[in-house]
Amino acid sequence: MSRSVRMHSPESSRLFTRWTHPATGVESLVLTERAAPVQQSFYYTHPSFSDDGRFLWLGCGFPPPGGRHAQQVLGVVDFETNELRVYPETQHALSRPWIDHATGEACWGNHLDFWKRGPLASDRAVRIGSFPASLAKGLRPLCLSTHPTFSAGGKSFNIDTRFLKPDGTPVSHIGDMPLDGSPFRLWQTIEDRFHDHGLFSPVDPDLQMFAHEFWQDGERTGKSFDHSLPYHRIWLIRRGEQAAPLLKAPVSHIGHEWWDAGGRHIWYLHYGVGVKKVNLATREETLVWPGALSHAHASRDGRYLVADRMDDPGNPDCHVIFRDTVTGKQVEIVNRGPLAPHLTQCVHLHPHPQFCLHDRYICYTTTVHDRVDVALVPTQSLIQRTA
Secondary structure: OOOOOOOOOOOOOOOOEEEEOOOOEEEEEOOOOOOOOOOEEOOOOOOOEEEOOOOOEEEEEEOOOOOOOOOEEEEEEOOOOOOEEEEEEEEEEEOOOOEEEEOOEEEEOOOOOEEEEEOOOOOEEEEEEEEHHHOOOOOEEEOOOOOOEEEOOOOOOEEOOEEEEOOEEEEEEEEEEEEOOOEEEEEEEEEEEEOOOOOOOOOOOOOOOOEEEOOOOOOOOEEEEOOOOOOEEEEEOOOOOEEEOOOOOOOOOEEEEEEOOOEEEEEEEEOOOOOEEOOOOOOOEEEEEEOOOOOEEOOOOOOOOEEEEEOOOOOOEEEEEEEEOOOOEEEEEEEOOOOOOOOOOOOOHHHHHHHHOOOOOEEEEOOOOOOOEEEHHHHHHHHHHOO
């Protein structure tokens, strides 16, 4: 990237407008430049800034006024040209995009294919791999990869398919897709259960985590998996071995797991209890942040956490909270009620706060302007308030 042009920051860009939480004084930078009716931040496990800070990717939806749908395309903020661009060829639904932070390229799944595209207007979408038709034959594909992540070293990304047999029985294929065009590599096929939320270890290219997810076999027997029962949600799989549960004993009401940056712990939400982390070597658990929280994310050193809280999961308020785990102090970033029913919505409207750009910002989805927007908060301002 040429440095002859001075790059803007979120603080200086005309594309962003400052919004202040009246109760706490915390200031967010909201992307108010509009290219789509819905502009949404990525899932919290998928930071969307390029490493050099030039590009910020986002999801763009085009439902009718007052409507909602899950299909989205990708948009990108270019802080060097101070533009927001949308790329309609990047359609994706349940398979969330992954950003190559070194190059700024976006990767995503569509049907049985995987694609990538650079952030510049002159870039084009390139197919980087396809899931084997032989493994998908006779099945209805729901999702190829919930949120693909690169392996340590960046040579492949993880796959956790969700397929249905004609009788409604689920099938999951766990594996990885090389980025050099080589065929998909199957690690394990698991039938009669849905598995999703796969994430490669950030330090071990032969280790993945994935989740045993809720499903309902309405087409065949009407049976459903009951979340109220203790069960093993979080699983680990090593290349060449069979998957095994992470925790020593099954637990009720858990989810929203992620790796820490060093790969030594897996964090998760124990709903109604708080944020916990599990030592991968000993499998011992630590309650780090007590409280009724929904999604959370940690800074690279694990000291700072950000979380959202849903007072009513079916019609969620938008609470986003920052916490210093050393001082025990926390500050609310936003507290906003749900969008009114007549306003344009999107499926899965949660804040999904995440640390990004080397922990310089927290990115989240907000509704403070009565629409779905992307917001950023400088992390340093939150650290000063909770010291």
